Structure formats: C-alpha cells, structure tokens
Amino acid sequence: MSDASSRPVTADAATLRVLVTVRLETRMMSDRLLDHLPDLGDVATQRLLDTWVEQAADALRALSEAAEERLLDLGRPRAPDGIPTAYAAGDSAPSASTGAPEGGAR
Amino acid sequence: MTLATGDAASVSALGGALLTHSARLADLVAELGGSAARAARARRRPADDVSSHERMLLERAATELDRVGALLQAWTTTSVEAAARARQLAPDLARADLVIDGQVVVESSGPSRVDPQTRARERQRLQELLNRVTMVRARELARLGRELRHSHDALAAVALDARAGRSATS
Numbered sequence: 001m002s003d004a005s006s007r008p009v010t011a012d013a014a015t016l017r018v019l020v021t022v023r024l025e026t027r028m029m030s031d032r033l034l035d036h037l038p039d040l041g042d043v044a045t046q047r048l049l050d051t052w053v054e055q056a057a058d059a060l061r062a063l064s065e066a067a068e069e070r071l072l073d074l075g076r077p078r079a080p081d082g083i084p085t086a087y088a089a090g091d092s093a094p095s096a097s098t099g100a101p102e103g104g105a106r
Numbered sequence: 107m108t109l110a111t112g113d114a115a116s117v118s119a120l121g122g123a124l125l126t127h128s129a130r131l132a133d134l135v136a137e138l139g140g141s142a143a144r145a146a147r148a149r150r151r152p153a154d155d156v157s158s159h160e161r162m163l164l165e166r167a168a169t170e171l172d173r174v175g176a177l178l179q180a181w182t183t184t185s186v187e188a189a190a191r192a193r194q195l196a197p198d199l200a201r202a203d204l205v206i207d208g209q210v211v212v213e214s215s216g217p218s219r220v221d222p223q224t225r226a227r228e229r230q231r232l233q234e235l236l237n238r239v240t241m242v243r244a245r246e247l248a249r250l251g252r253e254l255r256h257s258h259d260a261l262a263a264v265a266l267d268a269r270a271g272r273s274a275t276s
Contacts, residue, residue, distance in 0.1 A: 012144070012145040014141040015138065015141040015142060015145060015157055018134065018138050018157070019138070019157065021134065022138070022160060022164065025134070026131075026164075029130075032127075033120075033127075036116070036120040036123065038113070038116045038120040039112040039116050039117065040112045040117060040181070040247070041111045041112025041113070042112070044251065045251045046112075048254040048255060049254055051254075051258060052254045052257060052261075053120070055265070056124075056167075056170070056171065056174075056261050058261075058265050059167055059261040059262070059264045059265040059268070060127075060167065061265075062264065062266075062268035063160075063164060063167060063264070063268050065269065066159075066160060066163060066268040066269070067160060069271065070156070070159075070160060074156060
C-alpha cells in the first residue's frame, strides 16, 4: 500500500467492514493451513506439498497485512461504526457469526 | 504386504480445507465488489473503487487454493484405489509365498512348499499387475508435483504483490 497519495481517502462503512473481515479471516486461514499434516507417502512430492502449504500460508498472511494497510490508508485505524468488537484492530478472534467455517469439500 | 500409499484421510482433509478457504475468499471478493459498486452508485464516481487491488489479490489466491485443493482430492481417490487394487493381490501373493516390499514383489523369508517354477511365474505375473497400480500412482504424483511447483510460484507472486502494494499481473 505504498501509493496512498493516488487513492481515495474515504470508503463506505460496508467496504471497511469487509476489509476488516478479510484481514481477520485470511489470517485465520493461514494459521489453520499450518495445522494440517498431510502424508502423501512419497518423499519428493511430500517435500513439494510441505513447501506449498508454507507458501500458501504466507500468501494468506500477506493478504491479511494488505487489508490491514488498506484500512490504515483509508484513515480508519479504529473499527468503524457497526463492526463487532471482536473485529477491532488487534483482536484475532472474530465473532462466530462472521467466521469462515472450515469443513469438507464443497 | 506393504505398498506405501501415505495417509489418504490427511490429504483429503487438507484438500477439503483448501476448497473451503477458496470458496470463502471468493465470497469476500464478491462482498468487496458489491460494496464498491454500491459506493460508486451512491457517489456517482466510478473511480472510487478502494478495494480493487485487494479483490484481485484475493481472486488470485482463491484460484490457487481451489486448484490445489481439487488436485489433492483427486489424489486421495487415486491413492485409495491404488491401495484397494494392491490388496486384491493379497490372496495370490499368499498362495505363492510372496510379499510386496515397496513396489516390488519378492519371496517371503523362510522355506516354502510352493514349486519354485510356479513361484517364479507367479512372482512375474503379480509384479506386472502391481506395476499397473504403481504406474497410475506415479503418474498422478508427477502431475501433482508439477502443479504444486507452478502454484507455489503463483502464490509467491501474490504475497510479493500484496506486500509491495501493487497489483502486478498474475
């Protein structure tokens, strides 16, 4: 988020709320990915999968950071009106109603 | 009898989680897009799209998670089928005092009452059957490896662009 000067300085509350959700949920997805211990039964491919999972977790973390920086760029370091307190900056646990449930395949 | 097939359940769990995450990322893209559209209509200024960069990044990440999630689910099916086909060889292996060691049919240790010629014939026949099983598995593993390498690079680019604050092409 280095080109703040070229961006609008305001955003509607709905966009801010979604950006807060993006920040929190991508961070949680990143953490959850690293909890998995898949076993492919093949050393070489297993190594590739482990590296991929680490990269995917890093990319999700980067998305979370990007959303956080966007919120700061928009001049809203605090939670906007209407956002649940669980989504306030620095809180890593979202409310149950807005979280992304993890489960089986679609 | 041992044919290394890994743990299909653990791979399936990761694949399922990736597909779930991918779907959620797509939902977030839609939510951001909807907010941006409403804001643009309200202000009558289409240029005020403050989340286009984030939407693009989320889309690219969702695509990769969906692709690898689907591949891992497919791999799980291949792995389970390979194990089942290998198990079907068990009765014939036992009759000829043979076992599977890795991907090779070998004579079990100790003396055998099976005629040596019959045993050698069976060993060759069962090895050919096992080869068909392991060949499919090896082909799928190679494909998975290629896709993982490609997707790794795509995700590295997403992370780089997210941290650089620019929306480079994927």
